[in-house]
Amino acid sequence: MRDNFATDFPLLKQMVNHEHLVYLDSAATSQMPEQVMAAITDFKKTDNANVHRGVYTLAQRATERYEGVREQVAAWIGASDAREIVFTKGTTEGLNWLARSLKIHQGDKIVLTMMEHHSNIVPWQQVAHRLGAELVYIEMTPDFQLDMADAQRKIDGRTAVVATTLVSNVLGTVTPVRELAHLAHRNGAVIVGDGAQAVPHMPIDVKQLELDYLTFSGHKMLGPNGIGVLWGKKALLDDLDPVEFGGEMISEVGLNETTFKPTPWKFEAGTQNITGVIGLGAAIDYLQMVGWKQIQQNNQQLVQQALTALAKIPGLEIYGKPTDMVQTGIISFNLAGIHPHDVATALDMQGIAVRAGHHCAQPLMKALGVPATCRASFYLYNTTTDVTRFVDALVATKEFFTNGIS
Numbered sequence: 576m577r578d579n580f581a582t583d584f585p586l587l588k589q590m591v592n593h594e595h596l597v598y599l600d601s602a603a604t605s606q607m608p609e610q611v612m613a614a615i616t617d618f619k620k621t622d623n624a625n626v627h628r629g630v631y632t633l634a635q636r637a638t639e640r641y642e643g644v645r646e647q648v649a650a651w652i653g654a655s656d657a658r659e660i661v662f663t664k665g666t667t668e669g670l671n672w673l674a675r676s677l678k679i680h681q682g683d684k685i686v687l688t689m690m691e692h693h694s695n696i697v698p699w700q701q702v703a704h705r706l707g708a709e710l711v712y713i714e715m716t717p718d719f720q721l722d723m724a725d726a727q728r729k730i731d732g733r734t735a736v737v738a739t740t741l742v743s744n745v746l747g748t749v750t751p752v753r754e755l756a757h758l759a760h761r762n763g764a765v766i767v768g769d770g771a772q773a774v775p776h777m778p779i780d781v782k783q784l785e786l787d788y789l790t791f792s793g794h795k796m797l798g799p800n801g802i803g804v805l806w807g808k809k810a811l812l813d814d815l816d817p818v819e820f821g822g823e824m825i826s827e828v829g830l831n832e833t834t835f836k837p838t839p840w841k842f843e844a845g846t847q848n849i850t851g852v853i854g855l856g857a858a859i860d861y862l863q864m865v866g867w868k869q870i871q872q873n874n875q876q877l878v879q880q881a882l883t884a885l886a887k888i889p890g891l892e893i894y895g896k897p898t899d900m901v902q903t904g905i906i907s908f909n910l911a912g913i914h915p916h917d918v919a920t921a922l923d924m925q926g927i928a929v930r931a932g933h934h935c936a937q938p939l940m941k942a943l944g945v946p947a948t949c950r951a952s953f954y955l956y957n958t959t960t961d962v963t964r965f966v967d968a969l970v971a972t973k974e975f976f977t978n979g980i981s
């Protein structure tokens with residue numbers, strides 16, 4: 576079994592600032608292997624046509640490949656029926672559609688957590704303002720977990736929706752989504768899962784997690800950007816109205832009235848990102864070729880190696896629980912007295928790419944009491960050498976800002 580997949584990723588072969596690139600920002604977007612690129616190129620060279628619209632052979636082939644990926648995604652997340660898979664632009668679009676479509680009424684509660692990404696906060700704020708619903712946030716514990724006692728207090732009979740990330744993009748925290756689902760269902764609410772940081776790193780079974788909806792993005796799991804998935808229980812999706820309208824999602828259009836196609840096609844208006852769907856399918860093929868055991872062992876090995884080395888750097892603060900971070904490959908940190916942007920810039924000068932900022936989680940930054948953090952995020956193409964380069968560059972950065980150029 577191969578133990579290093581970096582050679583499949585062309586982008587990682589380059590030099591940056593005269594150093595070999597070490598890419599540690601997969602939580603923002605992952606890199607694409609040759610195999611996914613080849614699948615997209617092959618589609619464009621042989622089967623490219625619009626889907627569901629042509630009777631000619633090429634169009635049939637394109638439609639079969641497009642719907643074949645729908646089946647593949649359904650199996651990938653343990654969905655009961657491929658018709659529960661709706662293709663979107665990404666996690667954000669899926670969450671916006673749900674916020675605009677779910678049956679929420681004045682006085683209802685929408686329960687979020689303090690760990691949410693802006694994509695799982697701002698859409699719900701719009702609904703709350705428009706409908707007079709109340710936004711409520713589940714607090715965090717000092718060890719970066721969700722406060723489930725607080726969740727039990729806040730998820731009650733007035734709750735219409737519980738919307739939670741499965742994994743924090745800042746802390747790497749794996750949330751107890753099944754427990755939250757139980758609390759939601761016990762109170763007659765639906766639960767929406769933001770799977771952006773979870774689906775790339777761990778096996779997801781929507782039935783086992785007892786979710787009602789799940790959204791995720793292709794570009795975070797080796798696929799192209801502009802493609803994502805909204806999964807929902809079939810009966811719930813059947814009851815949702817589409818929020819985008821136009822060609823292909825209709826059954827019959829009159830001068831004043833239109834009937835829509837059934838789930839999922841009623842949600843897929845206009846020409847879809849067919850190429851993105853093909854790329855998503857190829858990304859799932861690649862991840863299945865690697866296998867969860869290797870993906871998770873690699874995350875665990877690299878994060879443990881990094882945490883052990885980072886613990887030896889005076890003034891370095893880490894935000895997150897190691898048992899979570901090893902599962903998700905996310906390490907957020909700050910160097911005392913040095914702004915995260917300065918740290919990331921200094922690391923970039925040494926060929927190391929990390930993210931610095933609020934990571935589209937400003938309420939969480941405020942709860943942590945910091946304006947921003949640095950974040951290193953690992954994936955299956957990173958190696959122990961990457962970790963060593965990262966830590967050495969961080970030590971050099973601290974030295975530079977503490978004692979000047981040596």
Ligand SMILES: Cc1ncc(COP(=O)(O)O)c(CN[C@@H](CS)C(=O)O)c1O
Nearest residue numbers: 602603665666667692694744771792935
């Ligand atoms: C938990 C979570 N939820 C939603 C999103 C949005 O994904 P989109 O593919 O952009 O729609 C993200 C994307 N977080 C990136 C960009 S801010 C990060 O650097 O952390 C996320 O991490």
